[in-house]
Amino acid sequence: MSDFPIPEIVAELRQVREQWRVQQGRTDTAQREFPSRDAVTQAIESLKGVLYPLRLGPTELRQSSEDFYIGHTLDTALQTLQDQARIELRYRARQDGDRDSEHSERAHELRAAKAVHEFARELPGLRKLLDVDVLAAFHGDPAAQSVDEVVLSYPGVLALIHHRIAHVLYRLELPLLARMVAELAHGQTGIDIHPGARIGAGCFIDHGTGVVVGETAVIGRNVRIYQAVTLGAKRFPRDAQGHLQKGWPRHPVVQDDVVIYAGATILGRITIGRGAVIGGNVWVTQDVPPQTHVSQTSPVEKVHPLPAAA
């Protein structure tokens, strides 16, 4: 079997990478390091076990020794997260033009430690929030047979566990880790919630595939969302240089007790008032008053007989 021209291809690939680095202004030769998808995955899997030990932890776990499992697993997961947080902070500092130094390295370490401490302290609160989500799913789906089935197998609950973790990381200014946590859920469930979105307790996302919730969306309490719902932006204004303006509120505000049926598209910084019901496939770009129902006009469809041979 003849050999591949490895050295030539390696050289060409190097050339392309160098072009990229020059183009991106990365002319230093310093070490570059990125958070690791594997490490983040492992930490999140552990945290799921910490939050729901009997249902999402190891199968051999027993109620009588849950706390040992939780303490050990939590410690390991937090250490991993702290490492990854430090890597993100260093990476972002370099992005902003900082030079590496022992001083800055120490600063990243301290900041990472502080952030992960704060993160850790929020976990009991997260579990409480998630319990409300679980109940919402149980009460909102006629097919649900028990709260445990919901935790074990509902993709919407999985997406919310990831989101609530990701959102804390986002608030703690670790947006890259937050995004990685969110994408792990997106890949598994088809539910794409930006970590920046603020979501109240008792959220139930049913089926979920194709749901998109944007960075600045705000969702109140007890909101129910079906598959393929988009809470998106309407326009992408650019600044004087023609670059997209980042960070301004551009996604909907959904108040408490709203239900949004499958395929509805809600765009822009509009408000869906408390208790409103948005029908399936509806396209909404303006405020909806509280306690109202938005639906398609009586669907005008043609029904005609098929030719015999079809």
Added chain:
Amino acid sequence: MSDFPIPEIVAELRQVREQWRVQQGRTDTAQREFPSRDAVTQAIESLKGVLYPLRLGPTELRQSSEDFYIGHTLDTALQTLQDQARIELRYRARQDGDRDSEHSERAHELRAAKAVHEFARELPGLRKLLDVDVLAAFHGDPAAQSVDEVVLSYPGVLALIHHRIAHVLYRLELPLLARMVAELAHGQTGIDIHPGARIGAGCFIDHGTGVVVGETAVIGRNVRIYQAVTLGAKRFPRDAQGHLQKGWPRHPVVQDDVVIYAGATILGRITIGRGAVIGGNVWVTQDVPPQTHVSQTSPVEKVHPLPAAA
């Protein structure tokens, strides 16, 4: 590196769990155990190899020794399934307020064994059904090059293998295992078929992402379904206590030879008559007669020139 306040967080998490248990009326201290996602995954992966040994089994397998592989793999998979079935039955009995006893434990074992025996006996029939599905996909997709490509890489076929297994488990009154099997396919393909749905031979789901098929849906023979199609419920009536009524027929009946194009939404216990064609994105909430074609009215869209600077 300073340490995390693990003991405090462990204590707070315990408190939240205890609140939940009290709230859910789980005041006993008995051992609680749930079916294991890993075990179910392993059993299903084995069963796929049992059903399609050369295509979905181990790469080194040879036709001449298929049966050895099948026999060994099947035995292992069924044992695993039986264990998980016993766990589900015990779990559900506790849900219903039964107390654990040697007697009930033995009863769960016998019932699990019986169910998995029946399940096993259905496997040859499942393979036969699935072969019809595979042919339907091959004949229904102009891009399909061989029946083997279809088995090896079509997500719709994967979803149906899972569904047909899950549906047998559902009929054998193992709804939690059934749901876990279904969700494994949902996560991988974006196709969400409730295990309760009844689907005839020769079903072809193309692309599939976003398809949702509800618990009481009935699908006839030779039905073709494209991505993002929903066969859903229209209303969620509640009983006197305000709880959702569970279990009544609330999803569509789709008769033989129907084609449903992408994005169509069909809601409620309506009937789509034999040979009907439902167009893309159409919203259907009433019966459709056989041999008819439902399509959007001529789409009224605005086409206007963009300003130069866009």
Added chain:
Amino acid sequence: MSDFPIPEIVAELRQVREQWRVQQGRTDTAQREFPSRDAVTQAIESLKGVLYPLRLGPTELRQSSEDFYIGHTLDTALQTLQDQARIELRYRARQDGDRDSEHSERAHELRAAKAVHEFARELPGLRKLLDVDVLAAFHGDPAAQSVDEVVLSYPGVLALIHHRIAHVLYRLELPLLARMVAELAHGQTGIDIHPGARIGAGCFIDHGTGVVVGETAVIGRNVRIYQAVTLGAKRFPRDAQGHLQKGWPRHPVVQDDVVIYAGATILGRITIGRGAVIGGNVWVTQDVPPQTHVSQTSPVEKVHPLPAAA
């Protein structure tokens, strides 16, 4: 615990397989072998590291020794790919009725080696293309914070890496491997791009779940596509025997600088002219002139108050 009737089930399964083989005209007893999903997965994971070593390669990798990693990983991945290519060629030859022989086996080997050599030579070009895609995503998403975040976590970029690899395999007449590569991305991202589709540089697929791009679709440069967009076929004409006609151009041509918003459905061999904007949920089956904006007519929706008890 009683035993399962394994031998009986094994015998019945064998019978069903034999029916299938007879029905499919597979009466030879020769060894049958299919490309391995695991092997393809491993090769693709390696190639991702080869293309983006610091971001998608192993975490301990350092810039100073990138080339060693790339050379070693590339060699291993190409060997794996060559094995799988040979298996596909042999499989396809048998499909076409060829008998195995030492001569044909040697021919498959040579052809596989040639194809994988050509594939390898295209890798630097692929990286260049993908860099343009990455920049397009960074500039096109207000939420994107860095080009690295885009490579690390955007599903659209993942789908394009897979697609660009799959498309080269498709052009080198390895359609089965190509399809397997594409389905790996489909499973993970919900983005279903047929390997045959031709996609220009600077493509950005945002969110992506539910996107479907057909086999003969052509996409120009700098095209932006949102979730749930379909570039599909309108009709599936059959030949005299009633079989689907395969291979003719049946999907849209999308010219440079087009934007297609979420949920739009574009069907048939039509052309979306340069710079056009297709609005969300729009249904398009006819040519769209350049620099025009297609949107839904002012959405006619009913908004009415809900009864108090809802």
Added chain:
Amino acid sequence: MSDFPIPEIVAELRQVREQWRVQQGRTDTAQREFPSRDAVTQAIESLKGVLYPLRLGPTELRQSSEDFYIGHTLDTALQTLQDQARIELRYRARQDGDRDSEHSERAHELRAAKAVHEFARELPGLRKLLDVDVLAAFHGDPAAQSVDEVVLSYPGVLALIHHRIAHVLYRLELPLLARMVAELAHGQTGIDIHPGARIGAGCFIDHGTGVVVGETAVIGRNVRIYQAVTLGAKRFPRDAQGHLQKGWPRHPVVQDDVVIYAGATILGRITIGRGAVIGGNVWVTQDVPPQTHVSQTSPVEKVHPLPAAA
């Protein structure tokens, strides 16, 4: 490639197994099950971490959360051990001709639980004993640089950890598990200590390869043993039926503070008195008084010049 005659070989192997089963009087068709080497290995590895968490536990462990790790790991290890104990008890009962019944199964479970509880309660005492062994090694080897090096890398310490665990299992009448634990150390260190041997605190086995300590050997406190030392039996008397007599005291008693140099062979139920020193390669079959030194007579060896060409 031609196929192997698998069915024929399988049939012949079955015949041989049946011969064996008939020959061993195993004519029942009941399920037979043996303790699992993998399960025992896993339990022992966990127990090593429980005993020496920072040195033999996971690398990321920190002193501040040791107890969580220990509690969780211990619980898992004890469950595994209890399962294996139950399997041994059932196996042994069948050996003794008992028939399986629900009653006996329950009895095995209770006995296994009781035994593993007692085992667990001895762990703190074991750690104390082993600390004395570690100190003995540190003080007895001029090459030892720290007590931690001793725990991390001395095969004699590894062998003693296994032995002390195995001996407790032996005393709790789980001889098969005990033997498996002992053989795991034998395989890794070349030190073969029968679980029945009684060994006092402060034992140091240096180098260790080839050491053999028999079932009824008794070793006092602060004994030092070098490689290839045998504490064996002298005779193997048989009973009237010509079968070996099992269980009677047939190995040496070694009192406190004895040193036994490399290669010494000590056979039979003799006593090596307190503080005695047994020289290298010496063969001892009679009692040695306390505080004496047994050495070879001045070695009579020929030293002669070699021919030039050697």
Added chain:
Amino acid sequence: MSDFPIPEIVAELRQVREQWRVQQGRTDTAQREFPSRDAVTQAIESLKGVLYPLRLGPTELRQSSEDFYIGHTLDTALQTLQDQARIELRYRARQDGDRDSEHSERAHELRAAKAVHEFARELPGLRKLLDVDVLAAFHGDPAAQSVDEVVLSYPGVLALIHHRIAHVLYRLELPLLARMVAELAHGQTGIDIHPGARIGAGCFIDHGTGVVVGETAVIGRNVRIYQAVTLGAKRFPRDAQGHLQKGWPRHPVVQDDVVIYAGATILGRITIGRGAVIGGNVWVTQDVPPQTHVSQTSPVEKVHPLPAAA
């Protein structure tokens, strides 16, 4: 962290390898390939399960489906072995100066297939032989409690399983594979039996560490051997060029029913007559008549009191 001078070290290592290749006359640039330790390990582990399915196979195996497991595992193991055999044959042909060609490659394949077929046919006979070994161990060790304990945990039995497999490979002229199989046992048990040694049924090697049995040794039936026994060569005659003469009979012949106690050294092509007993540590270089006992002369050892301060 500064980088390592990897390129320089890689270059120097290449230089050393090239020196070696020149020195060994390996100036071709052809592909060189060696049997894989991992592949051989895997095949042997499988074969152990094939020979003793319930005791050395997977823990979940049940008697009722043993044959399926055996057939599947055997087929896989034999394929692996055949691959490795082909690699050895090609390697050895190159050693002998053959050039690679399609013709020779085909010849190696055929020869490998033939050898592994013959190997496979011997497996039932091997199991029969090994059953006699197992009984010998059970009857020969007062500490043995059951035949199953012997199979599960006696290193001597493990070494004989490996040896009997290795010896068949050696006879089938696959000496390199044979040696690798033997070394796997040597590493795990400290028992070093050259694959060429011929060993009769009912062999029992107790404890075993340090046992060495040379290539041309012949051992009869029912022989018992203790730890550290050597059956070695006495002289290593060289040919005219000063190279060691290879292959001639140079190790002992041990007839039926012999017992050799620990540490005995037996050197040269001598015969230990039927039923003889060789005492511990004895050094034997001449024939021993049948039914005799060789022991050390009454051991002349000095026993003297130790000074008080020792």
Added chain:
Amino acid sequence: MSDFPIPEIVAELRQVREQWRVQQGRTDTAQREFPSRDAVTQAIESLKGVLYPLRLGPTELRQSSEDFYIGHTLDTALQTLQDQARIELRYRARQDGDRDSEHSERAHELRAAKAVHEFARELPGLRKLLDVDVLAAFHGDPAAQSVDEVVLSYPGVLALIHHRIAHVLYRLELPLLARMVAELAHGQTGIDIHPGARIGAGCFIDHGTGVVVGETAVIGRNVRIYQAVTLGAKRFPRDAQGHLQKGWPRHPVVQDDVVIYAGATILGRITIGRGAVIGGNVWVTQDVPPQTHVSQTSPVEKVHPLPAAA
């Protein structure tokens, strides 16, 4: 199943650990960390592949891309080693009473980097030395069929690869890592060479089980050693406080071209002169002149007939 009294046992284990820490003067609460056996194992396995890429590297490796494999693997292995070196240096500094500080941490890092750089530079020399060892084994063993068999399967070569690596680490003042590397070989081969021993080129250790070579032993060029040979210390003098004196030359010096047969014991700082031959089982405690042969006096053994019934 009742629960284990985990909390009580955890508390008792903590008490024992605290006793130990007090007893060892470890009253600080600082983080304690030890080199990781897993990390060292991984680094050494990689280095074996770096030294002998085709024979001990991954099976799919090809000569044409060896250098890529070596460069990548080497870089990873050296990083791992440097981490472990830093951990050892910090650990040892604490042992010596140093307090942790940023300053000392930085010093450990620099020293670790320097040591591992020096280590890396010695690798080509090590390979050269080892090639001589390989040839010595090939020429010294009549059963050896090729130099490749020697590298692939001779335990003596494995032990020397480990030793030569360990000795460099020992010289670079990383004794704990050195010891761990040595023990990995000891566990696998039964050959126990202290990393401090100095061993010349062309060393051949045959069979090897039970060989012990002490810390200050010196072995010349072309020395051949058989199984169970000890190069040990004769006395262990203690200082005024009764502690063993560490570090002084106490093991034999073996000059070039010496052969030492199985079981020979050579003790104390004596010299075995160039070309001497030490016979099997001989006990040597005094200098042996060059070119002489030391053997046992004609072995005085009793040979007497056995009684009929034995």
